[in-house]
Amino acid sequence: MAHAIEVAGLTKHFGPVKAVDDLSFTVDEGRVTGFLGPNGAGKTTTLRMLLGLVNPTSGSATVLGQPFPALRDPVHTVGAVLDGGMLHPGRSGRNHLRTLAKASGIGSQRVEELLQLVALADAAHRRAGGYSLGMRQRLGLAAALLGDPKVLVLDEPANGLDPQGIRWLRDFLRQLASEGRAVLISSHQLAELGQTADDVVVIAKGRSVAQAPLQDIMSRARGGGVRVAGPDVRRLGDILYQAGARVSGDPTQITVADRTGEEVGRVIAEHQLVISELVPIGASLEDVYFELTGGGAGGPS
Amino acid sequence: MINVVNSELFKLRTTRTFLALFGIALAIVLVASICICAFVNFNGEDVSNEILGIVFGPIVRALALVIGILAVTNEFRHGTITPTLLVVPDRVRLMLSKLVAVLALALALGFVSGAIMVGSSAIFGELRDFDGSQYAGALLIGMTVGTALNAALGVGVGVLVRNQVGAIVGILIYGFILEDLIGLIPWVRDWLPKYGLGGVSNALSGVYGDDADFLSQPVAGLLLALYAAIVMAIGLVVMRRRDVTA
Structure with missing residues (x-):
């Protein structure tokens, strides 16, 4: 048909x-x-x-x-x-x-x-x-x-x-x-x-x-990682960075691009850190689109 | 095909430009015919129908030409060619339907214009005692057929040249200026005034009698129809290959 x-x-x-x-x-x-x-x-x-x-x-x-x-x-x-x-x-x-x-x-x-x-x-x-x-x-x-x-x-x-x-x-x-x-x-x-x-x-x-x-x-598509907020995120970021993770953010909130929520949670528990938020970031269609088309090659319009 | 022709007639009826051109043509002919027949002092050799045909025939024909061009180029100017082709994908059928619709309306315009001229001449000829009947039949036929064929030529020009301003300005400059200038060239002078667009249209008006400088009315009609058919055929060939991007 x-x-x-x-x-x-x-x-x-x-x-x-x-x-x-x-x-x-x-x-x-x-x-x-x-x-x-x-x-x-x-x-x-x-x-x-x-x-x-x-x-x-x-x-x-x-x-x-x-x-x-x-x-x-x-x-x-x-x-x-x-x-x-x-x-x-x-x-x-x-x-x-x-x-x-x-x-x-x-x-x-x-x-x-x-x-x-x-x-x-x-x-x-x-x-x-x-x-x-x-x-x-x-x-x-x-x-x-x-x-x-x-x-x-x-x-x-x-x-x-x-x-x-x-x-x-x-x-x-x-x-x-x-x-x-x-x-x-x-x-x-x-x-x-x-x-x-x-x-x-x-x-x-x-x-x-x-x-x-x-x-x-x-x-x-690539996963979007995890977003973490709270008083100890700076220390958490340092630990993850030293472990080879891709970390970005500021002293109150960080994004870990290449770790799952469970992996980050284990690090938090192991080091007895205090956090207020841990949110998995899923890849949006927009992320996928830019990944596939080479990052918005068409430019703004 | 009938559905598409109906649609094209409806399109023409629902745009103010078309209605305005139609109205202007009739108003000019009506007012001017009455004024000329009522107030001009004709001498014994003057034929009122001849004067009306020579003076107002070209105006009505030019407006019919513009109506024909607008019937096609409006679609491209406003982008309505896209939804139209989504409903009628066969471009030749679409353009031939436009041609039929425009021909029908131009026949009506030409006939009514001719009838106004002939009627004014006859009425005021009786009242003022001048010859208001000579050339009446030829003028009526000439106005009807000439207006329709000029409108058909306009459709062909519109199919060939999508740019509305370019098509209208181009054909009017050619018809009113360029053809006369080209006719001054020595080796062209012998045939262009007789066989060119203006000469053929004038001959078709039927008010030149046996003047050897003009073709007979039937031959002029056939030649103008041939010109319109050639332009339309070339336009259709080009149209079929053309990309519609707006």
Whole structure:
């Protein structure tokens, strides 16, 4: 059976620049797959090639076994939001959706349902030029859902959403996946993606650096060590340092990078030290991300 | 295809620029036709329909050209080409649907404009006793077909040149200035005024009678349709290969 999304050996050159380099990954139905990478890593170019907007230099990208432009019923197969909602500023939100609905033979009732779903019914008559980024994102999401598609491709969908909107989006994406749909989501909000994604594809400089279930990737990453606070932490730090541990911090709180909580606890007991706090620090998705992509090579943006 | 054409018609109806251009074209023709027919002193040789066709035909055609360009370039300017292509991935089908939608509206614009000119001439011709009926049929056909074909040419230009300002300024400069200047070159002078965009459009207006400097109305119509088809075909070839990155 074909994967919901299959990218194989995808490569794209823009003149001398190699934006995507022999990239391969798959996305399966019933899973939310996070697509991560620094700015300029080639995420958006990859999604645009997947959706037939950019022609690959080589390689292929298919949705349910077919290239996107060859799909017989694209609206009911794939829904996508790219670069936020792109709108004509003089057209109302409702009319924006209606232009897309009419092109695919979808009635106005579905448009109204979606406006309710994304909480834009009250603003739907207003010209889209006055919409906030969050409203544009929600309208874009409504457009992606017009055909109740089997596959969703979302590029930074949480941009501009308030915490309530982000939580709604997370629950909504989980619900879509539980219904058997495939969701591919690129995002910079790593903590958010850590709570949403089942699988993760990480790319850097156009190449895949990791593709696995999120839990596998997290467990593969280096542990975060232990944080200890209290009156005797300075002495504890000295003892651990002399024993070869990597210790950092100040006289009131230290972090031991390469020892477990149990190992540090035994040292504390052996030397009868007084502490007030001992907290294991787990590796976050952010730590893993920086480890895999080489420490934020994309720079600030 | 019908769904996509409906969507394109809806897009045109829901933007103020298009409505404004449509309204401006009709307002200019209406006000000016009435004023000219009501107040100008025509002598015995003057034909009111000829004057109206020569003076206002190019204005309506130019506005139709701009409407055609806007129908395509607005998508690229505002980035709506991306959601549109996600719904209609076949770029050729999308652009041909735009062409059909623009043609339909431009036919209506041209017909109404022509009817206003012909109607004003006929009414005031009766009232003021001048010849207001000559060229009436040719003018009505010329305005209708000429406006539609210029709008189609605009769609082709828009498909070929995505930059909205560049496309509009470029085609207007060519049509109103450059073609006349090129026509001054000795070896071009013999054919460009007759077969160029301006000459063919003027001939299509149907008010030049048997003037040997102009093509007959049917030939002019076919030639302008050929020009529009060539530009559209080149645009579609380029469009299919082009990356849509915004």
